[in-house]
Each structure stands twice: as structure tokens, then as C-alpha cells.
Amino acid sequence: MMAARFLLRRAVPALRHVRCYADAPATEMSFTFASPTQVFFKEASVKQIDVPTLTGAFGILPAHVPTLQVLRPGVVTVFNDDGSSAKYFVSSGSVTVNADSSVQLLAEEAVPLDNLDLAAAKANLEKAQSELMGASDEAARAEVLISIEANEAIVKALE
Amino acid sequence: MYEVSDQCFFLLPVTLRLKSIKNIQKITKSMKMVAAAKYARAERSLKPARVYGTGAMALYEKAEIKAPEDKNKHLIIGVSSDRGLCGAIHSSVAKAMKSEIARLTGAGKEVMVVNVGDKLRGLLYRTHGKHILINCKEVGRKPPTFTDASLIATELLDSGYEFDQGTVVFNRFRSVISYKTDEKPVFSTDTVAGSENMGIYDDIDADVLRNYQEFALVNVIYYGLKESTTSEQSARMTAMDNASKNASDIIDKLTLTFNRTRQAVITKELIEIISGAAAL
Numbered sequence: 001m002m003a004a005r006f007l008l009r010r011a012v013p014a015l016r017h018v019r020c021y022a023d024a025p026a027t028e029m030s031f032t033f034a035s036p037t038q039v040f041f042k043e044a045s046v047k048q049i050d051v052p053t054l055t056g057a058f059g060i061l062p063a064h065v066p067t068l069q070v071l072r073p074g075v076v077t078v079f080n081d082d083g084s085s086a087k088y089f090v091s092s093g094s095v096t097v098n099a100d101s102s103v104q105l106l107a108e109e110a111v112p113l114d115n116l117d118l119a120a121a122k123a124n125l126e127k128a129q130s131e132l133m134g135a136s137d138e139a140a141r142a143e144v145l146i147s148i149e150a151n152e153a154i155v156k157a158l159e
Numbered sequence: 160m161y162e163v164s165d166q167c168f169f170l171l172p173v174t175l176r177l178k179s180i181k182n183i184q185k186i187t188k189s190m191k192m193v194a195a196a197k198y199a200r201a202e203r204s205l206k207p208a209r210v211y212g213t214g215a216m217a218l219y220e221k222a223e224i225k226a227p228e229d230k231n232k233h234l235i236i237g238v239s240s241d242r243g244l245c246g247a248i249h250s251s252v253a254k255a256m257k258s259e260i261a262r263l264t265g266a267g268k269e270v271m272v273v274n275v276g277d278k279l280r281g282l283l284y285r286t287h288g289k290h291i292l293i294n295c296k297e298v299g300r301k302p303p304t305f306t307d308a309s310l311i312a313t314e315l316l317d318s319g320y321e322f323d324q325g326t327v328v329f330n331r332f333r334s335v336i337s338y339k340t341d342e343k344p345v346f347s348t349d350t351v352a353g354s355e356n357m358g359i360y361d362d363i364d365a366d367v368l369r370n371y372q373e374f375a376l377v378n379v380i381y382y383g384l385k386e387s388t389t390s391e392q393s394a395r396m397t398a399m400d401n402a403s404k405n406a407s408d409i410i411d412k413l414t415l416t417f418n419r420t421r422q423a424v425i426t427k428e429l430i431e432i433i434s435g436a437a438a439l
Binding site: 032034035036037038039042054055065066067068069070092093094096098099100102104106108 | 204206207208210211214215217218221222304305359360361362363367368370371374375378381
């Protein structure tokens, strides 16, 4: 008799774990924003996120249509529920919006915008642009072009 | 300490053995300290890596992407390392890979294998050599980075093997004393594009999907690498700790033997002296 009650109590938590996402109201989004070494948001509830993607920048609100996008170097702005916003610079990565309004923003490298130095970015941009003249083969050219694009985006974001 | 006599010849083997086991105990103790430090660092960096990894696989779980049964080209990525003395880490991954290869070849599918870590190559090349596609060395010396994972993924994509689906086999870290061999799925761009639930995802063109898939492949490999190193360091810590304890036990037993032998030697000498004196 005691054993049966004990088993019942053990069984219930296991049921609770199943698919709790399905119950999340569509007015909230579960936002996860991470880089391989750092987590910025984990299943947090936020109002809106602006992301720069290869097909253009767009904003994601709760109940956004599901989509997959690839990020380009640029600024991600997160608008919290209390109205404050935070900006991060991302190098590349992917963003997934699922049907249950959960958003996964995975960036290869992401830093808060305050950590970036405008002067260093400008210096890097000039160096990359001069390297473009000297780059000979396809792979080197592509690398330098990527570097230019990233540095331009940093400079634009900081100004 | 005491005069060297020809009777001390009996003490020599015990002395040598005692000295060598004491050295071994010093070495295993220091290896345990090193492994403990590396484990602490690996566990700290595992926390964000886990959030990142689960985020990367969220799409596949939520859209419930499954590869159709009739697809033939499979891929297994086994994640381990180059160094031994860590318990059953390498053999458990190799065992899981071998049973998976057997199951797939039994069902008539083509399987190729990527070995991350030299130990796996050693365990697999003799029996499953023809399935090996890529071997990765210099794994395990330094903590794995995202760059390492992207190197592995680039090699894999450049190899030209057009797999339909695959799995990453690694040791998932559970606690300091336990880990479990686990698998995570990997899908090809075509499989994902053709999957039924993908229709709800709005307006995805082939280029974006391919980029997304390549990024996801690196993410899954990165996650496997991070979990695997943490498990390996904790297993090495446990193994070296056990080795030190075993060495201590042997040292205690040998010290007793040494003392007994020493007393027997002294007794024998005394008897010789006394019987010699008595004869006079």
C-alpha cells in the first residue's frame, strides 16, 4: 500500500516533463540567445528581437511565423518586457522561430555592443581594405571580403 | 642503517618493487590533480555549451524531423580523444559505434565513420577499417573550441560523402562519477527540406537552408566535443584516484613483507654468530 503511493508520487513528475512547451501562451516567446562560450538569454520572455539576416533585418515578436534564417554581421537588439533594450554585435550564426513561439538565436560570436572599440574597428577596417588589394587567390579574397563586411558593420553599429 | 651483508641479498627484490610502486603512486596522484583541474575548467565551460547545443537541436526536435527509412547513406561521428588512462571512455564509444555499424550494414545501408580521437582509430581500424572516412588527431590535449568543431565539419563536407542522415556518438556527462554514451542525430539538407513539418517554416530558400544546416552540423559536433571532454576528465580523475588507492594498498602489504624479511635476515645473522661463537 505504501509502495503503491510511493510509486504514484514518483510517476507524476515524469508526466509533468512531457511537452510543456505546448502550454505556453502565444503572447510569450521563449527566447534563447547563446554563443558557444556564453549564454545571454535562456528561455527568457522578451517583447521583441531585431536580427540582421542575409535576407535583411527583421523584428521578431511573439507568434511570429516559423522560419529559419542565417545571420550576417550586425547588431541584435533585444527589447525586454520592461521596455529596456540591450544591443549585441553578432558575427554570424542562425536564428530559428518555431511554431510554439520559441526562438533560438545561436551566434558564432556575440559581444555586448559596449565592449567594442570604435577606433580599433576603424583601424581593422582600413587594414582589411588594403589587404584586399594584395589578395590573390579566391579563398584569401573571400576571407578579406568577410573581414571588411564584419568591420564595416561594427563601425556602422558604433557610430 | 645496518651493515650490508650477503644476507641482504634477500631484501633486494622487495626493495626494488617497493621503490617502483611508490613512484607510480606519486605519478598517479599528480595525474589525478591535473585531471581534477582540467575537469573543473571543462565543467564550467560545459554549462553555456549545453544551452547552446540544446538550442541548436531544438529545430530538429520540435519539427520532429525524421529521415525516411529507405535512405541508404549513413554517417557515424564518434567523439573521443587521443589519450588513455581514463577508464572505459574510448571503449564505450567504440562499442556503441560497432553495434550501430553492424545494425546498419545488416539492414543493407552504407555506413561511413568519422573518428575524432586517435584511440577510436586504434579500436576500429582493424575490424571496421573500410568504413573509416576521416580520422582526427590532437584531440584532448587542449579544451575543444568552436573552431575545432568547424574544422571537423569542413573536412567532412569537403570529403564528398553525401550522407542522408547520421549520428554523433559521444559520452554525455552526468556527474563526477558517471557518464553515459549518448547519440544525437544529424540530418542532411535534403532530408530536412523534404521532411513534412518543414512546410510550416516560412519562405526558406535552398541557400539559406544549406547554410543553416552546415552551421547546425558544427554545433552538434561542438556539443559532443564539450560533453566528451568533461566526461573524459572526470573519468581520468576517478581512474587515477583508484590507481593511487591500489598502489597504497600494495605499498602497505609490501612494507609488511619488507619488515618481516628484514627481521628474518637479522635473526639468521644472529643465529650464525651465536652458533659460531658457541662452537669455539
